[in-house]
Amino acid sequence: GEMIVLLMSGGPGSGKGTQCEKIVAKYGYTHLSSGDLLRAEVASGSERGKQLQATMQKGELVPLDTVLEMIKEAMIAKADVSKGYLIDGYPREVKQGEEFEKKIGAPALLLYVDAKAETMVKRLMKRGETSGRADDNEETIKKRLDLYYKATEPVIAYYEKSGIVRKVSRNTDRNMLIQSNITSVLSLTP
Ligand SMILES: Nc1nc2c(ncn2[C@@H]2O[C@H](COP(=O)(O)OP(=O)(O)OP(=O)(O)O)[C@@H](O)[C@H]2O)c(=O)[nH]1
Ligand SMILES: Nc1ncnc2c1ncn2[C@H]1C[C@H](O)[C@@H](COP(=O)(O)OP(=O)(O)O)O1
Numbered sequence: 596g597e598m599i600v601l602l603m604s605g606g607p608g609s610g611k612g613t614q615c616e617k618i619v620a621k622y623g624y625t626h627l628s629s630g631d632l633l634r635a636e637v638a639s640g641s642e643r644g645k646q647l648q649a650t651m652q653k654g655e656l657v658p659l660d661t662v663l664e665m666i667k668e669a670m671i672a673k674a675d676v677s678k679g680y681l682i683d684g685y686p687r688e689v690k691q692g693e694e695f696e697k698k699i700g701a702p703a704l705l706l707y708v709d710a711k712a713e714t715m716v717k718r719l720m721k722r723g724e725t726s727g728r729a730d731d732n733e734e735t736i737k738k739r740l741d742l743y744y745k746a747t748e749p750v751i752a753y754y755e756k757s758g759i760v761r762k763v764s765r766n767t768d769r770n771m772l773i774q775s776n777i778t779s780v781l782s783l784t785p
């Protein structure tokens with residue numbers, strides 16, 4: 596049957612990865628983080644990785660076709676064992692969402708982790724102490740935040756139109772809300 600695709604969206608340091616881990620532990624979805632896939636490509640030392648590194652170091656978006664192809668490859672690689680996909684960090688702009696629907700399919704739900712700018716900055720600066728990520732520094736964090744508000748927040752409005760956005764607000768107990776969101780959707784999904 597149709598494979599379930601959930602999208603996890605939110606600002607840099609909002610907690611997308613953290614929430615995905617909780618959902619995977621409870622529901623066994625296949626977690627695909629665009630950032631992690633890209634960082635693995637950089638770490639592989641490939642020619643493509645070298646080009647990606649320069650872009651990512653500046654916190655800028657890599658080419659749409661590159662990141663979509665990598666996600667598609669990762670989905671295909673897991674297709675026979677996956678219970679469904681939880682895609683983290685994609686789409687980052689509306690165009691990416693449209694391309695995804697054309698080339699892969701329509702998502703069942705967009706989970707949106709909401710956090711205040713100062714919370715995200717604080718978390719990323721702290722994570723930067725141990726993450727070893729080239730983009731967890733004050734200057735790049737600022738660029739990533741600007742890019743998020745400019746390019747990625749419109750993605751939420753885009754999916755609001757089809758009524759599939761479920762927001763995990765900062766004040767609500769994340770685990771309870773996120774579980775209830777997924778449970779309610781899962782019970783509806785054939
Ligand atoms: N105090 C607190 N810290 C959190 C929470 N969620 C995530 N963090 C921390 O905040 C940092 C960022 O969390 P991530 O889950 O990596 O955020 P992300 O949205 O995946 O970040 P990017 O991959 O940079 O987009 C990590 O160090 C987490 O441990 C939370 O609910 N409370
Ligand atoms: N869907 C996407 N389209 C274009 N570039 C992406 C992308 N997902 C990730 N990237 C690139 C730009 C990001 O600065 C970098 C790291 O992404 P990330 O791990 O999701 O961190 P963040 O959300 O904090 O930027 O990889």
Ligand SMILES: [Mg+2]
Binds near residue numbers: 612628630
């Ligand atoms: Mg992440």
